[in-house]
Every structure is written in structure tokens, then in C-alpha cells.
Amino acid sequence: MSPVLGQEEKPKLDLGGALRFNYNLSSWKEGQKDRGGDFGYDMFRINVKGSYADLYVDAEYRFYSDAFGGSFLKQAWMGYRFDEKREVQIGLSQVPFGIQQYNSHNWFFNLTYYMGLEDDHDMGVKYVHKGEHFEYDLAFYKNAEEQIFGNTSEASPSRYSYDIVGRNKEVNQFNGKLIYKTGEQFQQRIGASAQYGGIYNLDTRRTGHHSGIALHYEFFVNDWNLKLQGMTIDHDPENAERESNEIIQMGAYGAPYSVASDFNIYTLAVSKSIPVSLGPISNLEFYNDFGYMDKKVTSFEDSFMNVTGVLITAGQIYTYVDYAAGYNQSWLGGNFVDDFAEGNPDAKWEARFNINIGYYF
Numbered sequence: 001m002s003p004v005l006g007q008e009e010k011p012k013l014d015l016g017g018a019l020r021f022n023y024n025l026s027s028w029k030e031g032q033k034d035r036g037g038d039f040g041y042d043m044f045r046i047n048v049k050g051s052y053a054d055l056y057v058d059a060e061y062r063f064y065s066d067a068f069g070g071s072f073l074k075q076a077w078m079g080y081r082f083d084e085k086r087e088v089q090i091g092l093s094q095v096p097f098g099i100q101q102y103n104s105h106n107w108f109f110n111l112t113y114y115m116g117l118e119d120d121h122d123m124g125v126k127y128v129h130k131g132e133h134f135e136y137d138l139a140f141y142k143n144a145e146e147q148i149f150g151n152t153s154e155a156s157p158s159r160y161s162y163d164i165v166g167r168n169k170e171v172n173q174f175n176g177k178l179i180y181k182t183g184e185q186f187q188q189r190i191g192a193s194a195q196y197g198g199i200y201n202l203d204t205r206r207t208g209h210h211s212g213i214a215l216h217y218e219f220f221v222n223d224w225n226l227k228l229q230g231m232t233i234d235h236d237p238e239n240a241e242r243e244s245n246e247i248i249q250m251g252a253y254g255a256p257y258s259v260a261s262d263f264n265i266y267t268l269a270v271s272k273s274i275p276v277s278l279g280p281i282s283n284l285e286f287y288n289d290f291g292y293m294d295k296k297v298t299s300f301e302d303s304f305m306n307v308t309g310v311l312i313t314a315g316q317i318y319t320y321v322d323y324a325a326g327y328n329q330s331w332l333g334g335n336f337v338d339d340f341a342e343g344n345p346d347a348k349w350e351a352r353f354n355i356n357i358g359y360y361f
Contacts, residue, residue, distance in 0.1 A: 009053050016047040020358035027351045028333035041065060042356060045074070054081045062160060069158035069254030073145065075121050087128050092145060095120040096128075096137035096177040097193045098214045099227050104289045105271040106307040107320035107356045111291025112265055114331065114340065116162035116250060117212070117231060121145070122173065135179040141197070144170045152202045157251025164199060164210075165256050166249030168237050171207065173197025189218040199237045199248075206238035223273040235261040246297050247341045257330050258341035262296040280314040287311070293340070301343030303328040318358050325351040 025037035032038055045062045059076035077091030094100065103118045104110035112118040124141030144163035147156045155165045164170050179191040192215055199208040216229040235248050247258045271287035287310070293303040309322035326332025328343040333350025 011050065011052040013048070013050045016049075016361055017045050018047075018358050018360045019044050020356055022357075023355040025353045026333070037353070042358075055079070056081070064253065067254070069252070072147075072159055074160040085130050089126045089128065090124075092121050092123055093126050093139075095122050095141065095173075095195070096126065096139055096175050097195050097212065098231065099191075099216045099218060099229055103216075103227055103229060103267055104269050104307070105225070105285065105287035105311065106289050106309050106322050106324070107354060108305075108307050108322060108324050108331075110267045110269060110289050110307075111293055111303065111305045111329070112229070112231070112267060114162060114250075114329075115233065115259055115263075115265065115293075116164075117214075117233070117265070120161040120163070122163070122170070124173070126175075133181050135177075135181065137175065137177045139175040141173040141175070142171070154202065155251075157256045158254045159252050162250045162252045164235075164248055165251035167202045167239070167243070168208075168248060169200045169202070170210075171198040171200045183219075185221065187220040189216075191216045199235060201238045201240070203240040203243075204238050208235070208237040208239075210235040223275075225269075225271045225273075227267070227269040229267045231265045233263055233265065237261070246300075247338075250340075255336070257336055258338045260293075260295040260297060260300050260341050264294040264296070265291065266294070267291045280317075281312055282315075283311075283313040285311040285313075295343070300341065301328050301345050301347065303340055303343060304349075305329050305332065316360050318360060320354070320356040322354045322356075323351060324354060325349055 020042040022042040023037055023039040026032055043062055043064050045060055048059045050057045056079045060074040062074050063071045073092055075092050077089040077093040079087050079089045081087045098117060103112050109118055122141040122144045124139055126137060126139035129136050145159050155169055157165050173195060175195045177193040179189050182188050194213050196211045199210055212231060212233045214231040219226050237245055239245055246261050248261050249256050250259045269289040271285055273283055273285045275283055289307045291305045295302055304327040307322050307324045312319040324332060327349050328334060328339045328347050330336045330339040332352055334347050
């Protein structure tokens, strides 16, 4: 598998992955309600982790149905560890912005995910420092996942994490994040994040900009976890005439939609883990994750999302049982195309009961 190496330095390779199936019953789908819901394939993924001395690689490739964008990379980077506290990553890495790895506990994530602000991955280089009381990340991202290298090619919406698509592209983004850690039995993580980057328009060939600031807080005590976060986000594209600058296009899973260019977003997520001994079931994690999108254009209708559920752990099988409710939430009823933009003043809350069963290896 490799050249002859010294006895103390041998390459390591670990393979893993997951297979998931999904059941859902949605309040806005009359035919589905007549059938009692639908149960089918969700996703298959392959994970590869390898290392040699201080060099390492981490990659994940996912296979969805064609209706959800087909197959694509979630993440893939090469890294170098200077020591146990410092490393650098290059490739498709997680953008250091806000609470990580997830700002949620449920299968749907929180509202931040749908604006590219939770578990986002872009192409660039990132420096990571993890000290006893402070963590900080500094990163430069040349662009989002680039799959088509044409001169005026639009970014494909077939991707895992949400990015700007359509006639605009994300370019030359800078990120910084600082976390202060304190406590042992009552662990707290207090942090701030900032990002600034360009938005290149394929029609005007001019570059606008986008920016974001986030304040975030987490605590862990007696199997309780709290995630509290506030963000302010602004996009200023250089669109063609007659194209509104108050809306941008974002996409993932093969399906683009409109998002308000400027907004504040507030999230609150809480969970409680309970160890149990119920046959193969060893743990139950109950949670409630809430998100509120406050759009800065006063004529736009705000968006809300709340997910209540439980994660059931049974060996290597993890099952999310969720009740997800949304108001002007594109993935939860209403108008998929512009719920996160103009929204609908006559919208009503819609809900989806969802069970996701996954075997992780």
C-alpha cells in the first residue's frame, strides 16, 4: 500500500460510513397523509481517514437519490499537525463560524443550516489552535465547492451545505473565530465569530461583498447541553439591472431557493441525555431546537423553525425521532422557492413527523 517505511512511522487508514433510511409524514401533503406516510432510502456515505507521521487526510462522500442532488463530497481536506494544539487544513473544510460541529441536536439541524451558517464547508485553508482555555481558528476560502470550472458557469446546487448559487458566486472569504473555555463539571464555551468575503456576479463581472458576525454560548452539565446563538448577516451583491439586491439564491441537495440578503438569526437548542438499559438501547437524548430568522426588509415575513425529538442509541444504530414545525420555512410546507425571502403573510405553521434510522460503521 505504501513505500517501505521505518518501524516507527507507518501509514494508517480507517474506513467508515453510514447507511440511513427515512420515514416522514407531512402536514401539507394530503396524498401522503392518506397513505400514512412514506418510508424509503435516505443516504449512504463513505468516510476515509488516513495519517502518516504529522500528515493526515479526512474525507466524506455521500450518495443521495437523484431527487436530492445525487452524490457529492461533504468534506475533504489534507492536514498537518504542528503539535497537539496546532494544525493547518487545506481543501474542503468546515467554515469556522458559530457553534460547531452542529448548532442543533436533531436530524433537520437548526434554521442556521438552511442559510449556509451551520456545518458549512468551503474550499480553502484553515489554521486551528486548541489551547487549555482558548481556541481560535483563522481561515481563507477561495470559494465554495467548485464543481464546474467554466468561465461563466453557475455553482451547482448539488452539494451538502448551502452556498450562494445562481448568477452569483462566493469568492475570497476570510473567517475568524475565538472560543473561551471554562469549568470542569460545569463546562462553558463562550465565543465570537466573524466572516467577510466577496460575491462575484457572472453577468456584471463585478464583485459585491457579504459579512457576518456571531456571538455564541454553550454549556455542558450533568448530561445537559445548551446552545445559544445570535448572528447578523448582510449580502451586498452587484447584480444586473432589474435584479433585486434584496434577495440572493442559495442551494443544496440539487434544489435552489431565494433567501433574504440581510437578516438576523437567533437560535436556542437544549438537550438532555439519559443512559438506559432497554435491550440494545443504551441512551436516549431528548431535545428541543428553535430558530428565528428576522429579515431586515420590513415587508418580508420572518421565518421560524422548531424541532422536538429524541435520539435513540442502540449500538451502532442511531435513530432520530423528530417533530419538525416551520413557519415560512422552505423545507416545511409553504412555498419552497421564496419562504426564506419575501415569505407569505398568510402562511401557517406546517409540521413533519420524521424518523431517521442509520447504521454507522
